[in-house]
Amino acid sequence: MRMKYVLSEVLVGLWRNVTMTIAMIITLAVSLTMLGASGLIYTKVADMKQLYFENIEVSIFLNADVTEEQRTDIASRLEADPLISQVTYVNKDEAFQRFQEMFRDSPDLLSAVKADQLPESYRLKLVNPEEYKTISDQYVAVEGVDQVVDQSQVLDKIFNLFTAGQNIALVAAIAMAVAALLLVANTIQVAAYSKRREVAVMKLVGASNWFIQAPFVLEAVVAGLIGSVLGLGALIALKVFLFDGALSALQGLFAPVSWGEVFLTFPVMAGVGGLISAITAWVTLRFYLRV
Numbered sequence: 586m587r588m589k590y591v592l593s594e595v596l597v598g599l600w601r602n603v604t605m606t607i608a609m610i611i612t613l614a615v616s617l618t619m620l621g622a623s624g625l626i627y628t629k630v631a632d633m634k635q636l637y638f639e640n641i642e643v644s645i646f647l648n649a650d651v652t653e654e655q656r657t658d659i660a661s662r663l664e665a666d667p668l669i670s671q672v673t674y675v676n677k678d679e680a681f682q683r684f685q686e687m688f689r690d691s692p693d694l695l696s697a698v699k700a701d702q703l704p705e706s707y708r709l710k711l712v713n714p715e716e717y718k719t720i721s722d723q724y725v726a727v728e729g730v731d732q733v734v735d736q737s738q739v740l741d742k743i744f745n746l747f748t749a750g751q752n753i754a755l756v757a758a759i760a761m762a763v764a765a766l767l768l769v770a771n772t773i774q775v776a777a778y779s780k781r782r783e784v785a786v787m788k789l790v791g792a793s794n795w796f797i798q799a800p801f802v803l804e805a806v807v808a809g810l811i812g813s814v815l816g817l818g819a820l821i822a823l824k825v826f827l828f829d830g831a832l833s834a835l836q837g838l839f840a841p842v843s844w845g846e847v848f849l850t851f852p853v854m855a856g857v858g859g860l861i862s863a864i865t866a867w868v869t870l871r872f873y874l875r876v
Contacts, residue, residue: 613812616761655729
């Protein structure tokens with residue numbers, strides 16, 4: 586009987602302040618969507634870093650007038666270096682073949698470059714790709730070396746951009762969460778004020794604080810859960826129309842977002858939405874309304 590009463594009061598409370606309830610749900614949905622999206626971004630950036638680092642090569646380009654002795658000395662150093670797992674020597678002809686494959690759609694550029702204009706190089710695979718700076722510092726001043734080029738120098742700029750995106754999404758989620766919590770607190774205060782006479786009567790007949798507070802707290806929890814469902818719907822729409830739609834041509838550059846990862850965000854969003862709403866409602870009733 587008590588549970589039936591509490592549930593009926595929750596439904597009545599949500600409907601009594603329907604406009605504020607809708608506003609609260611929408612604000613919670615937006616904040617939880619931002620939270621889920623920022624979580625996915627963090628996960629995908631971490632996956633992309635691992636993927637790119639696994640395929641990073643360090644290229645050591647030799648001077649055009651490098652001597653055989655210098656070339657042999659460089660090769661010996663590279664083969665003995667414990668930081669390097671694989672060394673591949675690329676002569677001028679092989680470099681020109683790679684150049685032709687890379688720029689096969691630019692005939693003017695191909696006709697302007699000859700095989701003897703491209704430098705010899707060593708392509709390195711590292712045991713730990715994140716130690717590319719150590720390799721660069723070791724070999725940039727070696728006689729016969731023209732320059733050391735590392736693909737991660739470009740990737741660092743890309744990852745910095747993604748990190749900025751992560752931080753922006755997280756700050757936006759926090760700002761929306763604060764707005765949602767204030768709206769939850771305000772809605773609960775209005776609901777409690779509208780039922781102040783009923784609360785007073787319940788106190789007089791000896792109802793416990795938990796029994797009085799339960800409908801208000803459950804109102805906030807229900808709003809949080811509905812907001813998390815809407816947030817999941819927004820993430821599904823982002824996957825369908827953005828990741829699998831507009832950005833589908835960039836799947837080779839960006840780590841794909843799987844359906845499993847999208848749906849795994851729902852328990853987090855539901856937990857955060859429900860728990861934070863319940864705590865906010867309880868604190869509001871406890872310290873503001875003195876129920």
